[in-house]
Amino acid sequence: MNHVDPAAIDTSTVAELCAELIRIDTSNYGVDPRTKPERPAADFVVDFLKKYGYESEIYESEPGRASVVLRVEGSNPDLPALVVHGHLDVVPAISDNWTVDPFGGEIKDGYLWGRGAVDMKNMDAMILTVLADMKTRGWKPERELIVAFFADEEAGGVLGAQWMVDNHPELFAGATEAISEVGGYSVQVGGQNVYLIQTGEKGMNWMTLTANGRAGHGSQVNHDNAITKLATAISRIGQEQWPIELTDTVRVLLEKVAELTGLPFSEDPDDLAALVKELGPASPFVGATLKTQANPTQLDGGYKVNVIPGVATGAVDMRPIPGTEDKADYIIRELAGSDIDVTSIVRTSGYEVPFDANLVDQMSAAILAEDPDAIIAPYLLSGGTDNKSLMQLGITGYGFVPLALPADYNFSAMFHGNDERVPLESLEFGTRTLARFLGGVR
Numbered sequence: 001m002n003h004v005d006p007a008a009i010d011t012s013t014v015a016e017l018c019a020e021l022i023r024i025d026t027s028n029y030g031v032d033p034r035t036k037p038e039r040p041a042a043d044f045v046v047d048f049l050k051k052y053g054y055e056s057e058i059y060e061s062e063p064g065r066a067s068v069v070l071r072v073e074g075s076n077p078d079l080p081a082l083v084v085h086g087h088l089d090v091v092p093a094i095s096d097n098w099t100v101d102p103f104g105g106e107i108k109d110g111y112l113w114g115r116g117a118v119d120m121k122n123m124d125a126m127i128l129t130v131l132a133d134m135k136t137r138g139w140k141p142e143r144e145l146i147v148a149f150f151a152d153e154e155a156g157g158v159l160g161a162q163w164m165v166d167n168h169p170e171l172f173a174g175a176t177e178a179i180s181e182v183g184g185y186s187v188q189v190g191g192q193n194v195y196l197i198q199t200g201e202k203g204m205n206w207m208t209l210t211a212n213g214r215a216g217h218g219s220q221v222n223h224d225n226a227i228t229k230l231a232t233a234i235s236r237i238g239q240e241q242w243p244i245e246l247t248d249t250v251r252v253l254l255e256k257v258a259e260l261t262g263l264p265f266s267e268d269p270d271d272l273a274a275l276v277k278e279l280g281p282a283s284p285f286v287g288a289t290l291k292t293q294a295n296p297t298q299l300d301g302g303y304k305v306n307v308i309p310g311v312a313t314g315a316v317d318m319r320p321i322p323g324t325e326d327k328a329d330y331i332i333r334e335l336a337g338s339d340i341d342v343t344s345i346v347r348t349s350g351y352e353v354p355f356d357a358n359l360v361d362q363m364s365a366a367i368l369a370e371d372p373d374a375i376i377a378p379y380l381l382s383g384g385t386d387n388k389s390l391m392q393l394g395i396t397g398y399g400f401v402p403l404a405l406p407a408d409y410n411f412s413a414m415f416h417g418n419d420e421r422v423p424l425e426s427l428e429f430g431t432r433t434l435a436r437f438l439g440g441v442r
């Protein structure tokens with residue numbers, strides 16, 4: 001039982017703390033040598049925590065590729081531990097496309113600007129601010145916390161969360177649930193704030209397609225042309241019309257939208273499109289969760305106009321509906337045809353977790369304490385997060401980075417977008433809500 005009200009947390013420093021994290025460039029280019037290591041950001045986190053008496057540990061999967069983990073004692077030892085995690089890396093930013101320095105951490109016009117402002121140094125800073133407040137004012141989280149700041153999320157977590165789960169599963173022992181990106185933010189539907197808690201993720205299947213043929217002179221007859229074979233397969237895949245497959249999560253969300261707007265709910269594609277549109281800035285997120293998507297994303301073949309190459313390659317980014325991963329993989333191979341070699345380079349299963357859960361009730365209670373008219377709804381994420389790795393340890397992952405957002409702010413466009421920024425008020429709302437949630441205030 002806390003005698004301190006976690007909601008009375010001082011949130012005046014969270015934006016500057018987030019700005020400091022943004023100024024540490026942790027651009028993740030994948031295996032490309034331009035990738036900046038997370039180590040300086042990890043050191044910053046460890047030093048910050050040390051000031052408040054926390055001992056945290058750095059784990060490197062490769063030199064410089066650093067994740068930070070610490071445990072925080074809970075006030076109720078009967079409850080299982082909760083993982084609270086963020087990632088330290090960000091996607092790269094081309095500064096010519098920005099109106100501010102992407103790594104400047106500028107605060108102006110009521111926003112904090114910079115790469116990572118929403119994805120997800122905002123949550124990193126919110127977590128750190130709440131941990132600092134626990135020590136400053138003397139309160140404990142209700143549940144024991146396992147706090148993690150992972151490397152490499154933006155390249156699939158191979159050198160971050162996945163590496164930690166494979167090499168240090170003991171760090172997560174005793175945890176049953178996790179919270180992280182991407183959920184807990186508000187959209188306006190029918191004039192009301194609807195907070196979307198992420199309760200699932202689509203699967204992911206990144207594939208390379210290879211066509212082999214007979215190399216030769218561009219002037220000769222050649223019915224075994226690798227480029228023609230690959231292009232035919234890629235165009236079949238790109239044009240495939242996938243069926244609508246509503247998961248429980250998507251159904252509950254769209255039924256809620258129908259209720260709030262008076263629009264009809266049915267599986268008719270036009271009805272569904274109208275409901276998705278009502279979600280405004282979140283509609284690109286939700287619109288991609290009604291069916292499997294498979295987008296051709298790369299093509300490579302040939303080196304000279306008068307030479308038929310012996311090989312051509314392409315890539316497809318497929319995001320199957322959870323539970324249909326094997327079927328979707330089979331369909332891609334059928335579409336590609338027997339001439340094409342299809343190889344999965346990254347493949348993860350999607351998942352859906354219960355919306356009707358204690359933890360979701362606590363998220364709702366924390367949000368409602370800040371925004372009494374709020375409506376809470378589940379949603380399925382079309383992308384992937386580090387929660388997928390933790391799921392392998394039996395830890396149920398939710399997306400909960402609480403942010404009350406203004407109606408004219410295009411949240412989904414901020415993710416990996418130019419001029420990424422977060423409203424200062426949203427950061428402060430999020431910090432208070434996170435403190436309430438972790439403190440167990442009802």
Ligand SMILES: [Zn+2]
Pocket residue numbers: 087119120153181
């Ligand atoms: Zn992210």
